[in-house]
Structure formats: C-alpha cells, structure tokens
Amino acid sequence: MAGQFCTLWGRHDDARAYLDSSAALVERAGYRRIEDVLRLARAHLAWHDGHWDGLDDVAAELAGSETADEATRLEARMILGCLDLARGVPQRAEQRLREVLAASLERGHADPFIFPDVALARILLARGEPEAAVEITEPMLEMIVRKDVWLWATELLPVHLDVLAAVGRTEERAGLAAAFAAGMAGRDAPAAAAAVVTCQAMVAADPEAAAGLFGRAAAMWAALPRPYDGLLAAERQGRRLLDAGERERGLAVLEESQRELAALGARWDADRVAHLLREQGVEVARPWRGGRRGYGDRLSPRELEIVRLVALGWTNKRIAESLTLSPRTVERHLSASMRKLSVTTRTALVTTAAADGLLDETPT
Numbered sequence: 001m002a003g004q005f006c007t008l009w010g011r012h013d014d015a016r017a018y019l020d021s022s023a024a025l026v027e028r029a030g031y032r033r034i035e036d037v038l039r040l041a042r043a044h045l046a047w048h049d050g051h052w053d054g055l056d057d058v059a060a061e062l063a064g065s066e067t068a069d070e071a072t073r074l075e076a077r078m079i080l081g082c083l084d085l086a087r088g089v090p091q092r093a094e095q096r097l098r099e100v101l102a103a104s105l106e107r108g109h110a111d112p113f114i115f116p117d118v119a120l121a122r123i124l125l126a127r128g129e130p131e132a133a134v135e136i137t138e139p140m141l142e143m144i145v146r147k148d149v150w151l152w153a154t155e156l157l158p159v160h161l162d163v164l165a166a167v168g169r170t171e172e173r174a175g176l177a178a179a180f181a182a183g184m185a186g187r188d189a190p191a192a193a194a195a196v197v198t199c200q201a202m203v204a205a206d207p208e209a210a211a212g213l214f215g216r217a218a219a220m221w222a223a224l225p226r227p228y229d230g231l232l233a234a235e236r237q238g239r240r241l242l243d244a245g246e247r248e249r250g251l252a253v254l255e256e257s258q259r260e261l262a263a264l265g266a267r268w269d270a271d272r273v274a275h276l277l278r279e280q281g282v283e284v285a286r287p288w289r290g291g292r293r294g295y296g297d298r299l300s301p302r303e304l305e306i307v308r309l310v311a312l313g314w315t316n317k318r319i320a321e322s323l324t325l326s327p328r329t330v331e332r333h334l335s336a337s338m339r340k341l342s343v344t345t346r347t348a349l350v351t352t353a354a355a356d357g358l359l360d361e362t363p364t
Helices: 002-009 010-027 031-051 057-064 070-086 091-105 117-126 131-147 149-165 171-186 190-202 207-223 227-243 249-262 267-279 301-311 316-321 327-341 346-357
Strands: none
Touching: 002 031, 002 190, 031 057, 031 070, 031 227, 057 346, 070 091, 070 117, 070 267, 091 117, 117 131, 117 149, 117 207, 131 149, 131 227, 131 327, 149 171, 149 190, 149 227, 171 190, 190 207, 190 227, 227 249, 227 267, 249 267, 267 346, 301 316, 301 327, 301 346, 316 327, 327 346
C-alpha cells in the first residue's frame, strides 16, 4: 500500500523501493495472495513512467484474473483503457472506461487508483461534447472539495479546467486552481506539485506567462518521471507561445513534443499535435500505417479485417461465421498476421496492431 501511495504522490523511487521490499517479503513468506496487488502496483507505476511495452499483456492478465479482487481487476481495466486512448483507439477506450466508471460508482467511487473520469472527459472534449464531460468530472471534484482531499485532484483538475473553459464557466477556474495550490502547500507530493503549476498555467491570462509556467510544469513532470504528462504540458507550452507571437520557439516546442509523443506510443496525442503543426505550415511525416517495419510485408485487407475483429474480442469461430470463412482459413490469416508483426500471441498481435495504427477503423 505504501508503494501504491508513493506512486500517487509522484515519489517513484520510493514506490519502487517499497514494491521491491514487498516482493522480497512475499517470496520469503510464500504469501501469494497479494502477488496480483504487487503486479498491479508495478503496472500503474509503469504507466506513469512511460514503460508501456508489454504493459497491455500484464494489465489484461490482471483484468481477467480469477484470483484478483474486484478493485485490482477494475484498476487493470482502467490502465488498458488509458493505453487504448493514448495509442489512438478512443472507441475501445471509451467502452472500457465507461464499464470501469459504472462499476466504480457502484462501489462508492472512493478509490484514488481507479480514476477513469479523466480519460473519459478527454474523449468527450475531443468529440465536442463538453457538457457530457462536465457530468463526468464535476461530481468527483465536488467530493474532493467537500472532503478536502486535494491530492486526488492531481489527475482530475487540469482536465476539469479544460471542461469548464469549453462550457464557458471560466470564472470558476482561477478559484479552483488557487484552492488546489493551497490544499497541497507543504505536502511532499511531487506529482501534485506539477499539477498545481499546470493548473496555474491554464488560468494565467498572459500567454507568455502561461507558456513559462507550462514549461516549468513539463520539466517537473519529466523529473518524476511522468513523460506522458510532461509532453502534454509541453504541447500546451507550444500553443501558448504561438498565442504570444513567439512562432519560431512555439513551433520548435511543438515539433519536439510531437516526436516524443510518437516515440512514446501516444499516437492519439502525436496526431493532434501533428495536425496543429500542419495548420502552421510545418511538414510532418505521416505515421506508418502498414505492416510493422522490418518484419516483412504489410497485412492484407483480409488479415487486417480479422485482426480488428480479434481486437473486439471475437473468437475464431465467430469471425469465421461472420466472414463466411472456415475456421482453418481464419487461423491461417491470423498466423500470417502474427508472422508479419513478429508476435506469437493474440494479445501481442492486438497490442502491436494498435501501436502501428492498424485498429483505427475497428469494424462495428
């Protein structure tokens, strides 16, 4: 539990030390019942650290574990949903996150580690549904204010400030940012401190001052390390530099953040920044859409269709019936797809296909 809260606070070195110590105790005592909890804590830390390779497999195993408790399964499903969104599969992300939110509300929605609200609100904002996003974020923020548990606002408040701006409730934003700063004053919580500076930047009226604060926030996030949050803050910095008339500097910040987001695997965000750069007349290379580089031919249209159905959780039998193929033919297409993407399991096939941008047009 100490390791989990250190992750929440942003004290990642302490989190690793506690988790390593707990794992050693479990090994010596042979107490296996909490192994899933330890694996989940490491998975959550890996999400924040930006160590996403293989994280899908770990989270999927925990989400479907028969030995894990409900909270562990829900948190694992939330991580899967966040990965889906970052990697550019918002439809599947929304489905997973809504299921987690519904189950979390039934449990009282009082677990700081099960927080699907943030990613869901980002999806709704991107889709042009800010009023729906308010319904997601506002009840949780009201609980945080009422109970004075401002640490929980670390993830939520920056998105909620975006939501308030989108619905025209701008007068509330500065007060919330100030209350968050006061609530976390003197606390040893580096993640919350980075979020405080992020929120201060968001409500700053002067574009140049806001850009400076976003740059500071980006450095604070990166130092934890939480590279994804740092790159999102850098994107905001670049946008505010453009607003301030510092075009050359702003474009440089945006180009770097776009490259780093793509390298991290945050395709959804990298594409958004690339779109802005193109609007500004900057040439940005199009993302790779075919078969994985270095592993042979691209997926054929039929192979791609089958991989997308596998991503929906369909069995070979159901795919065969839907596409009027024999199960053997489906199996052959899957084997060819695995060979081309250099993977050996269905889970890895879906993960790699998502990372390579092959699941954007998942069939209904």
